[in-house]
Amino acid sequence: MIKTKVSIIGDGGWGTALALLLHSKGASPILWSVSPEYAENLRKNRENQKFLKGIALPRDLEITSQDSRIMDSDYVFFVVPCEYLRSISERFKSGRFKHIISGTKGIEKSSLKRPSEILAEYFPSRNISILSGPSISFEVAKNIPTTVVIASKGKGGKDVQNLLMTENFRVYTSSDVIGVELGGALKNIIAIAAGISDGLGFGTNSKAAILTRGLAEITRLGIAMGADIATFRGLSGIGDLATTCISKDSRNRWFGEEIGKGRSIKDIMRGTEVVVEGAATCKSAHKLAKNLGVEMPITEKVYEVLYEGKNPAEAVKELMTRSRKEENDF
Numbered sequence: 001m002i003k004t005k006v007s008i009i010g011d012g013g014w015g016t017a018l019a020l021l022l023h024s025k026g027a028s029p030i031l032w033s034v035s036p037e038y039a040e041n042l043r044k045n046r047e048n049q050k051f052l053k054g055i056a057l058p059r060d061l062e063i064t065s066q067d068s069r070i071m072d073s074d075y076v077f078f079v080v081p082c083e084y085l086r087s088i089s090e091r092f093k094s095g096r097f098k099h100i101i102s103g104t105k106g107i108e109k110s111s112l113k114r115p116s117e118i119l120a121e122y123f124p125s126r127n128i129s130i131l132s133g134p135s136i137s138f139e140v141a142k143n144i145p146t147t148v149v150i151a152s153k154g155k156g157g158k159d160v161q162n163l164l165m166t167e168n169f170r171v172y173t174s175s176d177v178i179g180v181e182l183g184g185a186l187k188n189i190i191a192i193a194a195g196i197s198d199g200l201g202f203g204t205n206s207k208a209a210i211l212t213r214g215l216a217e218i219t220r221l222g223i224a225m226g227a228d229i230a231t232f233r234g235l236s237g238i239g240d241l242a243t244t245c246i247s248k249d250s251r252n253r254w255f256g257e258e259i260g261k262g263r264s265i266k267d268i269m270r271g272t273e274v275v276v277e278g279a280a281t282c283k284s285a286h287k288l289a290k291n292l293g294v295e296m297p298i299t300e301k302v303y304e305v306l307y308e309g310k311n312p313a314e315a316v317k318e319l320m321t322r323s324r325k326e327e328n329d330f
Contacts, residue, residue, distance in 0.1 A: 010077075078103065302315075
């Protein structure tokens, strides 16, 4: 029997957690890092000190920065920040991959394309699937029960489901690639808003309102882009949104909290090596909403805080004093 070769492109927290999950199933995954220096650090210390601190990496987990080691992989997970996905795809476009899985959450600023659309440019006629859902990396690495969704237009989703499923990592399938990708991307913007609420000292009522109305505007944009409304009631919709807005380990929520406390955005960014996807996605979503004529008030206010210098408290006041609406008016 020929053993399946599995590789993970991206040494962040989520990529490392997936490598650990696959290793626990005996898949012998290869974890690829863009930095030869950091790959050596990971091999030596057997801990991802930047992105998954405190979790031991097995001695037999292969870690590399050599492109050639993964070019013939059967399954490849792209788990890199959205802003780097195009350049990384270009780098590996000659790979003989059978199944390509995106763990990237975002919308490209220049093209407004989703990750699967970017990957399809470089890997035409391949099985491309999207992995999303409420999956904090640290919890997955600790083998805490987690449930996610894999979205695919073809039959590849079932194969990836079988590859990943364990008794503590349950995987559902979906055919709504657009909805699953948008849910995973846009929830980061709402998480920034939830963090700002925390930083301003607001309570549970405020957080619940942000989650609920945030889901409404994510759904509006999703419908306008061809997604299935039911997807946003699922794991990549309300599930991922709730996790990212509430978890103390959510970097987007943390970023918003620091803003709410009064720290400057430049200062926050200088002090972290972790990519805050919601900040970049906010620009893309703001433009998409304008192009499609979709009302996204929370996204708009987060955009104004991040890119136009609006005071967070003033943004909250403007949201609260908007004109009267019907709750379920999409």
